[in-house]
Amino acid sequence: MSLNMKTLTQALAKTAAVIEKTVQTTVQEVTGPKPLQDYDLLDQIGSAGPGLIWKLYSAKARSESALSHQYPTVCIWLLDKRSLSEARMRAGLSKSVEDSFSDVVRADAARFVRLRHPWFLLVV
Template sequence: MALNMKTLTQALAKTAAVIEKTVSTTVQEVTGPKPLQDFDLLDQIGSGGPGLLWKLYSAKPRSTSSQYPIVCVWVLDKRSISEARAKAGLSKAAEDAFFDIIRADAAKLVRLRHPGVVHVVQGLDETKNAMAMVTEPLFASVANALGMVDNIVNIPKELKGMVSFMQVEIQL
């Protein structure tokens, strides 16, 4: 039986591609989304988004090429959402629809450029267990500033010191 070099080369190339994809996926599952690899998380500074599911962390870039010395890394734990969905008796389709909305909103936020809208430094990246993105530095979300701080482990002093808003101020 003659060995066809072209067939052998193609088979090796396919095998190498499968191995590369497997290694990449495994590394990402272990280390998490790209923002968690590129930035060192410091403290949780807030929470935001639907149901305040996003956890906001102040972080320092690992490289010196970042335009911001401190950024805000948004992390969404997909496992906790799956567990909450199961407890609530909702379908997997509802969970998938929720994640699709998150992906679409994050993509829109990346394209927005306005002084009144938070600037995205690194777009949404996700793994099987988490989603993460990076924005310019923040000190909290609007919900946190309005007093919703139940899911923040250590409430930052900036939030503790905020005066309570009057109903008229909130409506403006």
């Protein structure tokens, strides 16, 4: 069996990428999504959406930053995927419907982040 340096380097790079992705996934499962690592959730202050799948929480930034001084308390919107799955099952809908809904939510959130207005909401 003959290995050249290029093949070995490619194999090691692929292995490193798999290990890095596994570590990131594991850390996220333990600590929560990155945005939630930056904030301490205080209280649930509301729910919204179909089946009340959005949970709204008041939160404070963990680190001292310019935004944490300007906005000492923020509102975090979390999509409760468990409630979404339960609502889908109760309605007798397929998993593809849930996936389509999630895609629409992601696209809407991406558009929402790009909105800029001095009297509107700041998305952190």
